[in-house]
Amino acid sequence: MTANLWRVSGLVAAALILLVCLISSIMFGATNFRFATAWQTLMHYDENVREQVIIHTTRMPRAFIAAAIGASLAIAGALMQALTRNPLAAPSVLGVNAGATFFIVFAATVLSVSSLSVLMWISFLGAAVAAAAVYVLGSMGRDGLTPIKIILAGSAMTALFSSLTQAMLVVNKQVLSSVLFWLTGSIAGRSPDMLLAVLPYMIVCWLAACVIARDVNLLLMGEDTAKSLGQRTVVIKTVAAIIIVVLAGSSVSVAGPIGFIGIVIPHISRFFVGMDYRWVIPYCALLGAILLILADLVARFIMIPEEMPVGVMTAMIGAPFFIYMARKGIAKT
Template identity: 55%
Template sequence: MEARQKNAAAQVLGLAIGVVLLAASAAASIRFGFQTISWSDMMGAFTHYREDSMEQVIVRTARLPRALIAISVGASLALAGALMQAVTRNPLASPSVLGINQGASFAIVLAITVFGWSNGQMLVWVSFGGAFIAAAAAYVLGSLGRDGLSPLRVILGGSAIVALYSSATQGLLVRNENGLQDVMFWLAGSIAARDLQLLAMVIPYMIIGWAAAMILSPQLNILALGEELARGLGQRVGLIRLVAGFIVVLLAGGSVAVAGPIGLIGIIVPHIARYLAGQDHRWLLPYCAVYGAVLLLLADVLARFIIMPEEVPVGIMTSVIGAPFFIYIARRELRNR
């Protein structure tokens, strides 16, 4: 009993530290960039806003929306990765590895370059549709065979989906060079030059996904015991996977609609959260949400200084950060087999 209380206290402390880091990262995101904002102008933008102050205008129109988008997208992608790893029993599962981000991206590129759609609300639904089709295809490919869903087959199926949608996206851009500039920076994954109106379109779906993920967390603990044991305890495994897949589509599709395909957040953060919080998804998922937001905020701040005065798209930065981590996890899993 005493050990359990100490463990709970440590989990609360770790989450509290994460919240502090989140606040500090958000402040850094608002303050630092090509033009550093003073603390007085930062506070004044919220308490005594003046339109004749360029610094305060930058805070309200550019830096604050950017920070809020980074928080929302980082939390959503980390939660989506944790859910996918739980239901597939694969530590390498994430929206980017299984092709869900690429499916949403392809759908948006198709809508923009072929059909000429530019309405934000319409593109949000297009992104959800592309994410759903890619998720369904990855699940079907991963379930083929006598033994049903297999972690290895899920990764192989996801790799096929990634290759298919990436090639199709490049094909669209080659055939329609006029649309290349409209989507190329977005395809790299970026939260720059996005406004709060775009986030406002998807945040209701993200909030539904966040809440549903937390509600589902006890069922994920049972599923982690093994599929046969979960069925023996009365769990409807197929329904849990279906609900989790729907949540992933909401989170990943919404993230892509706002920021494009930002990769590897969904792989990195769940492993960090698992190290800090343990295997209990009731704690693991809140850790993922907080530390996912922190990671994307810090990656975005770092991306502003690499080639200043230009910026590196944050999707490239997360790939640079996450690639060694991905290789480490893959090698560890091979050693454990």
């Protein structure tokens, strides 16, 4: 069997696993539902049946929100690692999530903004400001942009935005209770409208990431090599940066800062398909969706009847992986 046939088989297997995860997310939780009930809700929804109402208004949106955000964060992390040539790069590590979070909290607490569409654009702005700041700080000095400098700059911006966010919440304690659960990263209680507001932008970015995948492969060979082959590296970097900002910003606007998906999934994808981003991107989309759905599913059963925020679950999964990659990188130096 050829390599590409193996990769296609892997995509089909991942798609089937994702389908099983979506069904499981709809069926299982504090209250379990039979598959027949879920199927009946999908095909013949009856708003007079309590079980169908719960599935239609809560379980289904939650499952699809988890899938969309998991895919978005994984793709953003893969592109970020390619642009910075740093295996530890991800929206949560380089301050993009923290920047989007700070801008949303600032808008909600200081400006009293409550409109979802407005908060979405504010989230994009925060992600863009954080990404630009990290890039500028990481590019300073004679050596230019290096993997170590970009991580240090990202850590500094994450600490700055996180501190400012906490300071605002301390000053305005009335808002603290309403945003605390959101700040830990959660998809519980999110309405379908929240996903629908950002889904068109996510889909465009998913497709755009697939379109530039071949150019990203050239970029990985080195900027000079890419230029010699006729690639406009500035254009590709700009497009990739816009995709990262939109995917990270839209994810934060819906679910808050969910970390480590963007670190873990790109490495798993490259383990299966190598460095070819024409395959890495679709694998990241499927595996990222699977991981976040499973993390949310496990979070429902740890503290029944209460739920643990899914951001805590992804941190428990991703933190050991982050430490392993950091130690591996240090050992090579």
